[in-house]
Amino acid sequence: MFVDRVRIQVRGGNGGAGVSSFVRRRGLPKGKPSGGSGGSGGDVFVRASADEASLLKFSHRPHWTAGSGTHGEGDLKHGKRGEDLHLEVPLGTLVYDEVGTLIADLVKDGHEVKVGHGGRGGRGNASFVTPDRRAPTFAEQGEYGDANWITLELKLIADAALIGFPNAGKSTLISRVSAAKPKIADYPFTTLEPNLGVVLLGEREFVLADIPGLIEGAARGKGLGHEFLRHTERARVLVILLDPSEVQETNYADQLRILLAELAAHSPDLVSRPYLVALSKTDTLENTDEPMEWAQRAGIQLFPISSVTGEGLDQLMYAVADEVDRHVREAPTREGFVLHRPLRSTFAVKREGDTWVVSGRAAERAVNLADLTVPEAADFSAKRLAYLGVDAVLEAAGAVAGDDVRIGDIVFSYTPAIDDDLGEQ
Ligand SMILES: Nc1nc2c(ncn2[C@@H]2O[C@H](COP(=O)(O)OP(=O)(O)OP(=O)(O)O)[C@@H](O)[C@H]2O)c(=O)[nH]1
Numbered sequence: 001m002f003v004d005r006v007r008i009q010v011r012g013g014n015g016g017a018g019v020s021s022f023v024r025r026r027g028l029p030k031g032k033p034s035g036g037s038g039g040s041g042g043d044v045f046v047r048a049s050a051d052e053a054s055l056l057k058f059s060h061r062p063h064w065t066a067g068s069g070t071h072g073e074g075d076l077k078h079g080k081r082g083e084d085l086h087l088e089v090p091l092g093t094l095v096y097d098e099v100g101t102l103i104a105d106l107v108k109d110g111h112e113v114k115v116g117h118g119g120r121g122g123r124g125n126a127s128f129v130t131p132d133r134r135a136p137t138f139a140e141q142g143e144y145g146d147a148n149w150i151t152l153e154l155k156l157i158a159d160a161a162l163i164g165f166p167n168a169g170k171s172t173l174i175s176r177v178s179a180a181k182p183k184i185a186d187y188p189f190t191t192l193e194p195n196l197g198v199v200l201l202g203e204r205e206f207v208l209a210d211i212p213g214l215i216e217g218a219a220r221g222k223g224l225g226h227e228f229l230r231h232t233e234r235a236r237v238l239v240i241l242l243d244p245s246e247v248q249e250t251n252y253a254d255q256l257r258i259l260l261a262e263l264a265a266h267s268p269d270l271v272s273r274p275y276l277v278a279l280s281k282t283d284t285l286e287n288t289d290e291p292m293e294w295a296q297r298a299g300i301q302l303f304p305i306s307s308v309t310g311e312g313l314d315q316l317m318y319a320v321a322d323e324v325d326r327h328v329r330e331a332p333t334r335e336g337f338v339l340h341r342p343l344r345s346t347f348a349v350k351r352e353g354d355t356w357v358v359s360g361r362a363a364e365r366a367v368n369l370a371d372l373t374v375p376e377a378a379d380f381s382a383k384r385l386a387y388l389g390v391d392a393v394l395e396a397a398g399a400v401a402g403d404d405v406r407i408g409d410i411v412f413s414y415t416p417a418i419d420d421d422l423g424e425q
């Protein structure tokens with residue numbers, strides 16, 4: 001099976017928890033805070049590798065998680081960072097985020113994009129020591145790694161692609177001019193997945209792709225429709241194969257018109273792609289006078305070929321190689337890119353029924369990291385929310401004392417701050 005598009009869930013590793021512990025020392029009744037912090041969770045990356053040929057492994061396994069950080073320990077021992085996860089994909093893989101934004105076009109070996117962030121490790125009680133809080137008894141929980149659905153899409157990177165009606169002889173042609181050995185048969189849609197072959201012409205070479213047949217309505221999803229039009233997008237040059245034989249219900253002139261219309265309907269960029277037109281199976285014709293005259297009238301350079309007798313194959317392949325070279329010179333290969341975006345750091349407040357819902361990583365983190373059953377920790381969380389401006393925004397939005405406020409999984413009652421000092425002892 002040729003897998004060219006998969007949706008997977010990637011999850012950063014969880015952060016380890018910080019601990020609260022004390023070393024007893026003579027003269028220090030409570031002991032010295034010595035709880036270490038948890039290690040952060042590992043990140044998830046998608047990385048292009050020349051050794052990968054398909055996205056197959058992802059279609060069997062939709063969930064991928066980086067390593068978790070280990071917990072902190074006493075004696076100021078910090079937890080270990082979780083291991084990063086590198087998902088290797090073939091060169092030419094596009095990465096889309098959850099909402100379908102293209103975030104990376106990975107075209108070079110080693111090129112990578114971070115798609116899942118590990119959770120931060122919780123801090124141990126030793127991290128909370130301040131001049132007026134010498135013996136904090138609380139530590140933070142580790143943060144969960146974030147989970148995102150992403151889509152990976154592979155498009156072929158071929159120099160030239162063979163386009164034509166089913167049965168036009170595309171697979172037979174590629175099997176004659178390259179080492180590719182696709183299945184050939186006299187029924188339509190024999191080819192279900194693209195085949196790539198390298199065409200060698202003395203010192204020159206180019207990659208030719210045999211694409212499944214296109215029929216009228218393909219751009220609306222008919223036949224193998226959209227799936228395979230997508231593959232043509234990454235070929236520099238198109239080779240349109242017209243079949244003049246009896247097996248086609250549509251004559252060659254109409255085949256050309258329909259194929260070009262389908263390409264145009266799929267994307268305007270595709271019709272402006274350079275293309276050559278070849279007439280296949282000429283061995284089945286008495287002569288090629290009629291199609292050659294038609295081509296001349298239409299101003300098309302037509303290459304008559306037969307994959308059975310070998311007639312015209314060299315001329316066509318040299319013409320394709322020239323066109324590929326010309327196009328390579330005109331359009332440098334894509335550089336690829338990775339979109340760098342800051343983490344979601346702000347928060348938003350909205351009303352859901354009777355509850356105020358505060359969403360956003362920083363705010364969620366302020367409550368999720370803390371063990372809110374410890375009053376000291378709850379107090380620390382409250383201060384952090386105030387510092388982020390959550391209180392001010394709630395107040396401005398019209399929240400009054402006693403309203404329910406939900407942040408992440410936790411619901412609590414809104415208590416407006418009386419003054420800046422939230423009662424630190
Ligand atoms: N006489 C003759 N028959 C050919 C020639 N090229 C292909 N054929 C025959 O046409 C039929 C279809 O050939 P394929 O190469 O499978 O066609 P295709 O375009 O790949 O078809 P799909 O994969 O279904 O889109 C087979 O029976 C071939 O033997 C040719 O040059 N001359």
Ligand SMILES: [Mg+2]
Binds near residue numbers: 170171172190191
């Ligand atoms: Mg075929």
